[in-house]
Amino acid sequence: MTETIHVDQFLPQPPEKVWRMLTEPERLSRWWAPNDIEAVVGHRFTLDMASWGLATCTVTTVDPMRELAYTFAEERTDWTLTWRLVPEGSGTRLFLAHSGFDLSDPAQQRAFTNMSRGWATSVWSRLERELVSTS
């Protein structure tokens, strides 16, 4: 039994622009983490998650302007991130599914708790700072 986290966000730009934010290394790094992503199925890339370390990912789905999926931190987890872009008015609703959390395994629960704490605080504050300094 695995869990999936679902989050969505409305963005005022059309899917083409949102797609670029998700699939171009420089743009992705501006709101998330340094990376060498490429929207090509089978492409392996890393995300530099600061104190949480490098996260290796493999692209599994590319449906341009519509859906992008990749494994996430595959050396440590069975997570998958799936991004879906749905036109909404003149903008886009971006859906993220972060799947593969196995909360029935107590060891993983603990690892997950500890890891997420460190991750959320460190990466978070760093990105907040960058956002402030570039604006």
Next chain:
Amino acid sequence: MLDDLLFTAMANPVRRRLLELLRDGSKTAGSLAAQFELSRPAVSEHLQVLRRAELVREEVRGRERHYHLTAEPLAAVSEWLHPFEHYWRDRLRTLSHLMEEDSDD
């Protein structure tokens, strides 16, 4: 110790669903059981696990048992169950702000 009980309580999808149902207000054991394709005793057992973890409070009124969500441990639970949800909400908000500033390219 309570932490272990919390983990155990939250590891089960039926129990998580029960907590969700109770978010809308207290309910009787019977109306909760009606939401599942499980026997009433099975649902009662799940409710007892939640009660031991102090996630729900039980109140006997006449022939009915009423269940209430206990707010405090629940805050702790969502803290460990959904830190990534918070994380992602925040990332997506950042993306949204970035795109507002970036509208010229």
